[in-house]
Amino acid sequence: MSARALIVGGARSGSGKTSVAIGLMRALRRRGLAVRGAKSGPDYIDPGFHAAATGAPGVNLDSWAMPPALLDALAAEQARADLLVIESAMGLFDGIAAADGRTGAAADLARRWGVPVALVLDVSGQSQTVAAIARGFAAHDPGVRIAGVILNQVASARHEAMCRAAIEALGLPVVGAVPRNPDMGLPERHLGLVQAREHAGLETFIERLADVMEAALDLDALLGLAAPLAPAAVGAGATPRPPGQRIAIADDAAFSFLYPHLARAWRAAGAELLPFSPLADEAPDDACDACWLPGGYPELHAGRLAAAGGFRAGLRRFAETRPVHGECGGFMVLGRALEDADGVTHEMAGLLDHVTSFAKRRMNLGYRRARLLADCPIGRAGERVRGHEFHYARVIEPGTDAPLAELADGLGQPIGPSGARRAWVSGAFFHAIAID
Structure with a gap:
């Protein structure tokens, strides 16, 4: 059909x-x-x-x-x-x-x-x-x-x-x-x-x-x-590769911005996606070999995430031996702390060193071209990835971690280093869509 x-x-x-x-x-x-x-x-x-x-x-x-x-x-x-x-x-x-x-x-x-x-x-x-x-x-x-x-x-x-x-x-x-x-x-x-x-x-x-x-x-x-409509059904190799055979995916009201084509491509490549809910204080399944924290609205649920001790402890154990990546909201939760709209600071996972704020908000919106500076769940060092950024939160304390990527806007104008990486953990505000 x-x-x-x-x-x-x-x-x-x-x-x-x-x-x-x-x-x-x-x-x-x-x-x-x-x-x-x-x-x-x-x-x-x-x-x-x-x-x-x-x-x-x-x-x-x-x-x-x-x-x-x-x-x-x-x-x-x-x-x-x-x-x-x-x-x-x-x-x-x-x-x-x-x-x-x-x-x-x-x-x-x-x-x-x-x-x-x-x-x-x-x-x-x-x-x-x-x-x-x-x-x-x-x-x-x-x-x-x-x-x-x-x-x-x-x-x-x-x-x-x-x-x-x-x-x-x-x-x-x-x-x-x-x-x-x-x-x-x-x-x-x-x-x-x-x-x-x-x-x-x-x-x-x-x-x-x-x-x-x-x-x-x-x-x-x-x-x-x-x-x-009958476009040629050609191969879709430009989609970022699955970060693991079994991928723990945070999936609830705070983490839900996973592009459908990514999940579809990962499953087609043979990966299994196992959802878990940080808001329900669930940790990533220990049977998984990678963990992905999508974007979403952690700034609306910062208090519950800070109180989810089981989630944060389980995520830290997971990250000792396996890759963990956070996009946008997921990146915020991987940091040391998150300041909500009322100016209250909440402890986050602490797997990366930055602090983000939704109280001191500034809109960032637009296409992004990223050159990866290290291997990570998005791709390999040196690969170029096209994606998008849309958030009001901003980093108020950058911390000491190495950047994940060099960014440019959709027209190729340099933006500078972005994101963070440490050991098995990586994250950035931009959402990856396809390999360039």
């Missing part, structure tokens, strides 16, 4: 793409279709919502971080369905000024595979002017086809009629009009949406979104817009 595919794109973040995409996925699943979701770019939260809506794993498709062969392989695997809905990050054309096809924008995916775009436009505060926006999108890039428009935040039947007439006069079909509805918003926190696993009443919320989309969208027209 190979899917037809459609990109749900928008003019900006906050235009309603995620709500439309989730509701559309569930509405089509109700029809008995096998639906899968994907997120353009490095956002690690939305694939969880896609998985909840479709009942199938989500994935990131990142044209900057993933080399073309890996991108094609992941798309081919995700296309084992009737329909693949790809949700755009930010605006459809938003990326970085990189090589053609490697900007990170959803438009790269549309151009690469010929996937049509259903453009979600927030029409609040405007009417006929929306046609000028739609015209601009349609004409901006001949390689990206805007196949239809979904109006969002429609105030009334008259408002819809004015917007619809102006857009359809351009020859663009309007395939839905979603009424203004404050109950459709997804809860957010400092790194974006609250994770799907934490959303109270998630199933009820998704069902409600599907009800809205069934009433607001022309589902048959949207299915008609989708085009066949």
